[in-house]
Amino acid sequence: MGNAFDFQPDISSAATIPSRCYTDPAFLALEEERVFCRTWQLVGRTDQVAESGQFFTAEIGDESIVVLRDGAELRGFHNICLHRAGPVAHGCGKRQTLQCRYHGWTYGLDGRLLHAPEMEESAGFRASDFRLIPVQVAAFGPLLFAMIDAGAPPLSHFLGDIPERAARFHVDELRWVMRKSWTVRCNWKVYVDNYLEGYHIPVVHPSLHKEIDYGEYRVEPHRYWSLQHAPLRPVAGAAADRKYVPAEAGDQAQYYWLFPNVMLNVYQGQMQTNVVLPRGHGECEVVFEWYSATPPADASTDAQWTKLVAFSDEIQDEDIEICEQVQKNLRSRAYDRGRYSAAREVGVHHFHSLLHEFL
Ligand code: FES
Ligand SMILES: [Fe+2]
Incomplete structure (x- = not known):
């Protein structure tokens, strides 16, 4: 879409943004990519992951994520199995491992692949080479935020x-x-x-x-x-x-x-x-x-x-x-x-x- 719209930094002479920004599905697709996947999103509450093993899933734009507590650590991952993209978590609950609903690959709370059945004949396959793709998570008071872009600055940078x-x-x-x-x-x-x-x-x-x-x-x-x-x-x-x-x-x-x-x-x-x-x-x-x-x-x-x-x-x-x-x-x-x-x-x-x- 190139330059999405022209913008005048001085409010006194600025025009509001064009109406197509509110009505064009292509513009929303661009926002999901560049706005929702690059900003901290409020996805849940700390009381939902108070104990180790507690997890919940959430959506950011069109991405599904899972947020969990692993001991003292809060962690977030894409809710996507590294085998053939099945979901590793549904809804919310408490478990000590995440098991994919498709072929049963099992991940630890730190995201490492612990067990993948019947992979012995796949040359060079080592479970230890696989880890769920992380997303950033951080708390502010009782609120839990997540950020898809792993390289983006921490929540504190945005909260100022x-x-x-x-x-x-x-x-x-x-x-x-x-x-x-x-x-x-x-x-x-x-x-x-x-x-x-x-x-x-x-x-x-x-x-x-x-x-x-x-x-x-x-x-x-x-x-x-x-x-x-x-x-x-x-x-x-x-x-x-x-x-x-x-x-x-x-x-x-x-x-x-x-x-x-x-x-x-x-x-x-x-x-x-x-x-x-x-x-x-x-x-x-x-x-x-x-x-x-x-x-x-x-x-x-x-x-x-x-x-x-x-x-x-x-x-x-x-x-x-x-x-x-x-x-x-x-x-x-x-x-x-x-x-x-x-x-x-x-x-x-x-x-x-x-x-x-x-x-
Ligand atoms: S897609 Fe997860 S085990 Fe196959
Ligand atoms: Fe109002």
């Missing part, structure tokens, strides 16, 4: 100083509470673009607009991520009609976006992760997972959690509706590119600059 900035929220101590997912009929980037600006809040989210101090809304772009600050409006008089009540002055949430498709919404004692997974060029799956320092016994019946999730659902429904309409319109012959608000769409422009860089 997020761990220090988020330190006061004690992300390490948070435990998983619940998961919810949506299938959204839009290209994954339409959803990400929408997340990265507060510009639409007054029109799309009237109830959220009442809660936040829109004038103070800020976006800080960093190398591979950005941070949005959406301070709550000061509470005047009775707080009874407010959905969020700041616990103390300066009690702010941090909204991190990690290129290309991960959002970490961090609050005091709580975190919500959003992952946007392409499902074809015109559809994506959006997965929300909630974490808490004090998980409820049952989030589905807990009054505080039911209220929290209901408000999150209201915002999500409003976002989904506008994103699906935008996707439909991006297919129109009447539209190709627009302009950015230099005041409000710094985060979207930053995302597009990274996309341009990786493609």
Whole structure:
């Protein structure tokens, strides 16, 4: 595809990216190759591999991987047997070896081939020459990330100083509470673009607009991520009609976006992760997972959690509706590119600059 699209680094004179980036299946294939296989992807949680031998499988773009714990080591491999490409793991579980579901080649948790039946007559074949192809894995708090490109820099390089900035929220101590997912009929980037600006809040989210101090809304772009600050409006008089009540002055949430498709919404004692997974060029799956320092016994019946999730659902429904309409319109012959608000769409422009860089 050559140069995927032309890009203007100065937002004040830039045009948005062409509509075909959102509607062309060939463009998604390019993104899988150059974006999803070259960035750290949120694939699971550390509690899923707490004990040696625990494993789970995950998909990154069109690649299947397996993540496991081997003693103290977290490891990741392509879920591909070196014989004739059968899968070495399914779903999740706990085992001391991985056995291919096709002809039974058996691998250790370190990826080494331990046993391959009936290979004695194959000249020069030595099991010890074979090892599952590794992928990089790394944890941040309870979150497990994986990277297909074995030569790419570590997770810490991409996270930069997020761990220090988020330190006061004690992300390490948070435990998983619940998961919810949506299938959204839009290209994954339409959803990400929408997340990265507060510009639409007054029109799309009237109830959220009442809660936040829109004038103070800020976006800080960093190398591979950005941070949005959406301070709550000061509470005047009775707080009874407010959905969020700041616990103390300066009690702010941090909204991190990690290129290309991960959002970490961090609050005091709580975190919500959003992952946007392409499902074809015109559809994506959006997965929300909630974490808490004090998980409820049952989030589905807990009054505080039911209220929290209901408000999150209201915002999500409003976002989904506008994103699906935008996707439909991006297919129109009447539209190709627009302009950015230099005041409000710094985060979207930053995302597009990274996309341009990786493609
Ligand atoms: S493909 Fe795995 S043992 Fe044959
Ligand atoms: Fe929104």
